[in-house]
Amino acid sequence: MIIWNTATREAKIIPILMPFATGRRYSGGRMGFGYDLVGDDYKVVKLMVFRNNPHELVSLVYSLKKNEWTWSRSIQDGFGTSVKDESWLVNGAIHWIGRKETDQEQIVAFDLGAEECHWISLPAKIKYDAEVGVLRGCLCVNYISSYEKGDYDIWMMKNYMKQESWTKLYSINTEFFTRPLAARENGQLLLLEYIENENIRLENKDRLYWYDPSSKKQVQISEFMYTSQIVAAKVSMESLVRVNNYPMITGTRDNKPHLKQRNKRKQASQLLYWLPVWPLGLRRTNVLLFGI
Secondary structure, three states: OEEEEOOOOEEEEOOOOOOOOOOOOEEEEEEEEEEEOOOOEEEEEEEEEEOOEEEEEEEEEEEOOOOEEEEEEEEOOOOOOEEOOOOEEEOOEEEEEEEOOOOOEEEEEEEOOOOEEEEEOOOOOOOOOEEEEEEOOEEEEEEEEEOOOOEEEEEEEOOOOOHHHEEEEEEEEOOOEEEEEEEOOOOOEEEEEEOOOHHHHOOOOEEEEEEOOOOOOEEEEEEEOHHHOEEEEEEEEOOOOOOOOOOOOOOOOOOOOEEEEOOOOOOOOOOOOOOOEEEOOOOOEEEEEEEO
16 A cells, blocks of 8 residues: 655655454455544545445544554444545545445445444435535535436535535536536536547547536546546545654554554544545645546
């Protein structure tokens, strides 16, 4: 695993330490990265679910400040085994789209301060095929509301953890899968359009462009051929945080990380392509495109 600061070009390679024998079967392995406001720390999170007990969730958390992995095992009612790869940081928590045993998708949120999971329900109209994201600092989801027409709807949770604050912001008509990355004050959206069908990809390109929902006007920024397939995109802010010197703690500098089991504690006051590379976050806005 690599943590990478795109501004300083500094990177840190961190071995992933597992708390149990690799022979025990598990699924999931979804990862995320974010800043813990409570502990003033950057953390990497890895979630796993054991195949023989889909209610048993194991969380691994790496602390850049302490240079250590901690792990815990908990029982999550209806957690299931289906969590999508893409993760986003909002309000001190990392978010994924997951699916409970009822087969209806919801948002899985891992609070970096409390190091605990909780569920957030999607808008009532969304049952499946949702993607989580962030717009204007708020949690949002987009999904295909009509496959026949190629319509995408974008919803925003204007007040975090308030189900009634879900608001439909945009409906976009597009031929291919589209993911919103950013929004300007004038309503323009930065969109990544990508093609999942390999046969179609041979004749088309992924592209990044600004879109005006009112005029339907598009301003293309870049396009990408199939040979440089885009598998993830993030909006980031530049930072001069030193990856290898983040705040000094005695006994951790230049040492290999160690592993310990997390003790149960009270919840804090506030409420992944493989071998991931995460950027440290941001002041000037950048779009980071990851490809294979």
